[in-house]
Amino acid sequence: MKNRTSKLLLFFTVLxxxxxxxxxxxxTTPSNKIANATMNxxxxxxxxxxxxxxxxxxxxxxxxxxxxxxxxxxxLLASQLNKQIPNLVQATVFxxxxxxxxxxxxxxAIVLYMDGAExxxxxxxxxxxxxxxxxxxxxxxxxxxxxVPKDNGGPEFKRWIGGYFETFWSINPHxxxxxxxxxxxxxxxxxxxxxxNDEWYYHMRFQDNVTGVTPILTAIPPASTLTxxxxxxxxxxxxxxxxxxxxxxCWVTERPDKGRGFAFTGGHFHKNWGxxxxxxxxxxGIAWTARVEVPKNGVPAPPLLDAEMMxxxxxxxxVKN
Ligand SMILES: [Zn+2]
Numbered sequence: 001m002k003n004r005t006s007k008l009l010l011f012f013t014v015l016x017x018x019x020x021x022x023x024x025x026x027x028t029t030p031s032n033k034i035a036n037a038t039m040n041x042x043x044x045x046x047x048x049x050x051x052x053x054x055x056x057x058x059x060x061x062x063x064x065x066x067x068x069x070x071x072x073x074x075x076l077l078a079s080q081l082n083k084q085i086p087n088l089v090q091a092t093v094f095x096x097x098x099x100x101x102x103x104x105x106x107x108x109a110i111v112l113y114m115d116g117a118e119x120x121x122x123x124x125x126x127x128x129x130x131x132x133x134x135x136x137x138x139x140x141x142x143x144x145x146x147x148v149p150k151d152n153g154g155p156e157f158k159r160w161i162g163g164y165f166e167t168f169w170s171i172n173p174h175x176x177x178x179x180x181x182x183x184x185x186x187x188x189x190x191x192x193x194x195x196x197n198d199e200w201y202y203h204m205r206f207q208d209n210v211t212g213v214t215p216i217l218t219a220i221p222p223a224s225t226l227t228x229x230x231x232x233x234x235x236x237x238x239x240x241x242x243x244x245x246x247x248x249x250c251w252v253t254e255r256p257d258k259g260r261g262f263a264f265t266g267g268h269f270h271k272n273w274g275x276x277x278x279x280x281x282x283x284x285g286i287a288w289t290a291r292v293e294v295p296k297n298g299v300p301a302p303p304l305l306d307a308e309m310m311x312x313x314x315x316x317x318x319v320k321n
Contacts, residue, residue, distance in 0.1 A: 052108035052290040054081065054091040057098070059114020059121060059145070061318035068144065069270035070113045071095055075312040076273055076304070077111070080283055084300045088292045097121050101128055109138030109260075109290035113267065116147030116165065123153050133160050136259040138289030142282065143267035146201065154205070161261030162213040162253030163206035167232040171239050172201045173225035174268070177249060179217050187216050187252055187262070187284045190298025194277040199268035202247035203239040216281070217250035217264075252285065262289045274309055276301045 056074040071093070078091035094103075104110060110132070114121055122129060122145075133139065139160050147165035148157050157164035165172075178195045182188040202221055206213050226243055228234035253261040262285040266272065273279050283299035 051086065051088055051090040052292050053106060054078070054089050054109045054111060054286060054290050055098070055104055055107045056091060056093040056111040057114065057121065058093060058095050059112075060096065061314040061316070062115045062144075063268075063318075065313075065316040066270045067268055068115065069313055070115075071314060072270060072310070072312045073142070073267065073273060074111065074113050076308065077279075077283060077286065079308075079311075080279070080301065081286065081299065084283070085287065085292070085295065089287060089290060091286075097125065101125065104128070104132060104137075107132070107137055108292075109140060109286060111140045111142065111286055111289075112145040113142040114145050116144040117167075118149060118152075120145070120148050120153060123148065126153060126156055129160070130156065133255065133259050134257050136255075136257050136291075138260040138262070138291065140262040140264075140286050140289045142264050143199075143201075146204070146263050146265055150205075158205065158207055159255065160259070161263045162251055163204040163210075163263065165201050165233075165265070166205035168236050169205055169238055170201055170203045170233070171225070171228075171235060172199055172233045173221070173228070174199045175221055175225050177217070177219045177221070177266075179219055183214070183216065185214060185216060185252070186288050186294040187281065188298075189284055189294050189296060190301075191277050191281045191284065194275065196266070196272055196275055196278055197269075198266035198272055200249045201265035202249055203242060204248065204251075204263075204265070206248075206251075207253070212253050212255075213248075213251050214253070215248040215251050216285070218246045218248050220244060220246050250281065250285070252288065260289045260291065262286065270309070270313070274304055276303065279304075 056078050058070040058074040062068040074093045078093045081089045081091045112122060141161055148154055150166050154164060176197045177200050179193050181193055182191055223243060226235060226240055230236055250264045264282055280298045280301035284294050287294050287299055
């Protein structure tokens with residue numbers, strides 16, 4: 001009898017240890033994983049070692065040639081992840097919101113690269129996204145995808161990615177950003193300081209007191225970015241008070257639900273993806289958002305062929321539907 005009790009005790013100790021360990025492993029939905037693990041440990045381990053699913057959603061044609069190339073940009077980034085870290089990430093690209101949005105349910109991260117504001121594709125899916133975010137799914141937003149209306153999406157994006165572009169507060173000038181030093185973070189692994197011209201939005205509306213936000217790219221915008229007349233995205237009295245102060249053009253956040261957010265305000269010019277450091281930073285950011293351990297030297301970002309840069313460029317001028 002005593003022997004049986006100690007065996008039972010041992011069994012429950014192992015079970016509790018196993019469930020506790022699995023619940024802390026990244027990218028899992030604790031309750032389901034625990035149930036699966038206790039029923040079939042080997043299949044669960046296989047699942048945990050499988051590459052993380054990353055779903056890119058590319059917005060429609062926009063702007064002139066070589067600008068806001070959402071589909072080509074997503075294609076390029078997704079194919080680089082699949083090629084360079086196939087054991088860690090499996091990425092797919094959808095042009096427009098997936099018709100069957102249940103494909104997002106088992107994603108480790110979702111990447112949005114699309115025009116924002118009132119036409120932001122996520123606005124029709126805030127409730128679904130909220131469910132996914134609560135499960136710990138990562139969210140990465142590139143360029144215009146960081147802009148949502150203040151009262152529709154603003155509060156959600158502030159929670160999900162730590163901050164967003166708010167009209168009459170944030171601005172969208174083109175300028176040469178000099179990133180002279182980078183913080184130590186998984187997202188900056190292997191990235192060297194770089195200088196590049198882009199439409200670097202800045203003066204974002206961050207979580208209150210920037211709590212929970214880790215800046216990744218910080219630079220001081222030149223005074224020339226503050227010369228336009230006031231407007232929703234051009235200039236305003238609040239940003240003018242910030243003249244000469246450092247601004248954050250890329251940042252990450254870790255939510256209480258264990259989900260991760262990554263935001264990058266560059267990405268206006270397609271040719272910038274050809275810059276190794278620019279591209280590596282975003283590849284790292286997406287991998288980190290999917291709770292992948294970013295390689296020691298970052299996701300490899302060897303020079304791209306012209307042909308690789310050209311895949312899936314939109315037909316311009318854009319045809320309005
Ligand atoms: Zn732009």
